[in-house]
Amino acid sequence: MTADVTTDSHDIAVTVNGTQYRRTVEARLLLSDFLRHELLLAGTHVGCEHGVCGACTVIFDGVAVRSCLMLAAQTDGHTVMTVEGLASDRDHLHPLQQSMHDCHGLQCGYCTPGILMTMKVFLDETPAPNEAQIREALSGNLCRCTGYQHIVDAMMLAAERLRG
């Protein structure tokens, strides 16, 4: 039985941050491990591997999902965006990232990529949120450093900037 799990593999073609990758993956390979250790997109962090902390959140076909709860094989033919897709480089931050910087919305920074992905989708759908809506949207992402206040401030600022 174990042998099946370790040998069963799938050929996938997945577009990540605009680049198409073709790989053969084990059936049981988590999307988080695929992104981090196969594609070397290590910006996606793994905090709990049971779908609670939100650190590994990526955007799958426009929806924020936990990459530790998906298999790489499920992404065949789909589109994934990770934190690496948000800015071209350190000097050209996305308004979400710039606002996090301006408001001191990160400390250790480990939960930050997941928060950016969650809030990217949220702000796309809710361009003019109030604080309660932001806290609700953020409540699926755990941060142990900041107490959330500066993240909430950053999201208010980012929403304003994105509205232009």
Add this chain to the structure above:
Amino acid sequence: MTTRKFGAPIRRNEDARLLVGQALFVDDVELPGLLYAAFLRSNVAHARILSIDVSAARARPGVVAVYTAADLGSYWAPGPLLVPPPPIAGIIFNQRTQVPLAKDKVRHVGEPLAVVLAESRYLAEDALADIAVELDPLPAVVDLEKALTNASATVHDDVHANVAAHLRQSRGNYAAARARAAHVIARRLLYDHGASSPMETRGVVAKWDGRADQLTVWDTTQAPVFFRNGLAAMLGLSERQVRVIAPFVGGGFGPKIMLFYPEEVVIPWVAMKLNRPVKWIEDRLEHFFATTQERGQTHDAEIALAADGRILGVQDVFLHDTGAYNPYGLTVPINSQCTLLGPYDIPNYDSTFTAVFTNKPIVTPYRGAGRQHGVFVIERLLDIAAQELNIDRAEIRRRNLIPPDAFPYNNEIIYQDFAPLSYDSGNYEPILDKALELIGYQKFLAEEQPRLRAQGRHVGIGVACYVEGTGIGPYEGAKVQVQANGKVSVATGIGTQGQGHFTVFAQIVADQLGVAVTDIDVVTGDTDQFYWGAGTFASRGAVVAGNAVNEAAIAVRQKVLKFAADHFECAEEDLEIADGQVSVVGVPGQAIKLGALALKANPMRGAVRPGTEPGLESTQYFGPPSGATASGVHAMIVEVDPQTFTLEVLKYVVVHDCGTVINPLILAGQIHGGVAQGIGNAFYEQLVFDEDGQLLNASLADYLLPTALEVPRMEIAHTVTPSPLNPLGIKGAGEAGAIPVGPLFAQAIEDALELPGKKIELLEIPLSPNRLFELTTK
């Protein structure tokens, strides 16, 4: 002129790398030929090991090796005692430290029995199921009071009644104070603290390079230098052969200062033995067992008061759960013992604790590090005293505050750093006044609470005071260097886990050397960049390493001025350093860039004067004589739903004094995060062990960290009483937010539910909706 960077809310240098996903964390280290480790851990709390058969695991395809304690040979040894017991007469301390892989006996769930090395993490974890372990279960030692009886099983066969330590400290004469007291109040109080739960679990990657004769270890440690030194000694290597890198670390909060975790001992050894790089990353389930945590204390405390509410004395006898081993000595219970005294003038104090071995994970400091437990005791006793003496809760605190002219204030007992518990400086009453003003204390009690109660709402207010011993020694060091490109590098031996060291240290240097904060490159946690240091703990990074950085920057400034004076053939007093260059005041065009000066200070040819050091560089060390004492007051208005016992924090105020402030933006972040962890501790987080020593809620779905919905917006204010113990006047701030939240919640909830009138007292933390229901619906 450049404006002063010290004290400014400057945005962080380290953010950009983290925001674009390019910061290196331990699990991001990828190396050719990497092997992956998985540890087989005990699933029972207490048992003798009869046999471990790893043959089937070794035969599994993809598995490279499997080791047990027997395979470690002479490398197997109990870990070091990190903090020896303080030299206090009558102290009992039974040292029993953790081992790399269990041999003969397991003493807590999660203790490692064997390690599998395989070509992938998936294969390594598969192979764990192939290992056959025969255990002879023993009764688990879980309850502290039962553990101390003759009938109890013993965690360590040769430690009678599980006594890990016993220590009494006293000041004055409590019995005499009690004899003349108008009121004596005695209570049993329980305070349980939980798991620090950083979002990044622990991890170790080790690479042995035989050609370079060097071992490199990436580790999530808060203490890279001590780890390097210990590892070199254990492996028989020279210290220069071991490089430890604590790269970006995803939160620590205390448990990552622990040395040596079994994995930190085993993984480097395996990498050398197999001559292949090895990675181990802890998963969240393991984290609940394999990483140290804090837990409970039971206090039997008594306070003696004069008729006017002045404290005459306090007596406290408490039990402390130290877990299966005690490598961190007595730091946590001594912090509890000392911090109980708070900002109050308590002339007579008699405190005795017994630390107890249990079959549970090891207890070492977690943010607050036992301070919470002591603060809970004194703050609750004062609340009850206020009730019984019919004195306002804020007023009874005010009457007992140490007056500003009493500093330095000696409490006459010994602190965790073995120095007398002496408060360096403070001015407590303005902090209390400010907090009461910001929360609107009088108005709430006089107007708002009656109005809201008339509407059927259950709202209450709380106010709690605390002090925090911070910035203890022994020392830290820093190297500051002007590079030929004009940028400045700073290296220090402490590790960083999000505190903003890359920015605050740069701010300190920027003021001395007149360069932009963004042009200062700070390196922490790499033993090849800086050799010496103790680590990041006890709210000491900014205080101790910050002052070392300052001293080094001042020394470099002096070198810059001297070189420039030679260059311009002028007096040093005629020079000004600003905007990355040195210029002669009042002489336009007479300026040289710092980089050009650095180049001149390290010439390729020619002669330098004897006694001249090359370069614009200095390494300096700073060690304070003792710790600096920060202080603060938290105040809160809470509403309780009487049906569900859920809470809504309507207002939360922190007024804090941590001496001079380097960066108010970063300081606010530290306070916010501390309060959030305090809220978790007060109302949401509890490690629930059953009578067999099994942790029943070892997942983030069951051990509830506060989310953005549970943590309220906080209002923060500061008063500034500089520390006289360091030139910058800094006190630490890392733990302050977390310390007084438990008693604050208990007090405010009691008020909201009008419990004093019902003779119900909340004498335990954590609370929760369920527990509140049980306690209030008898």
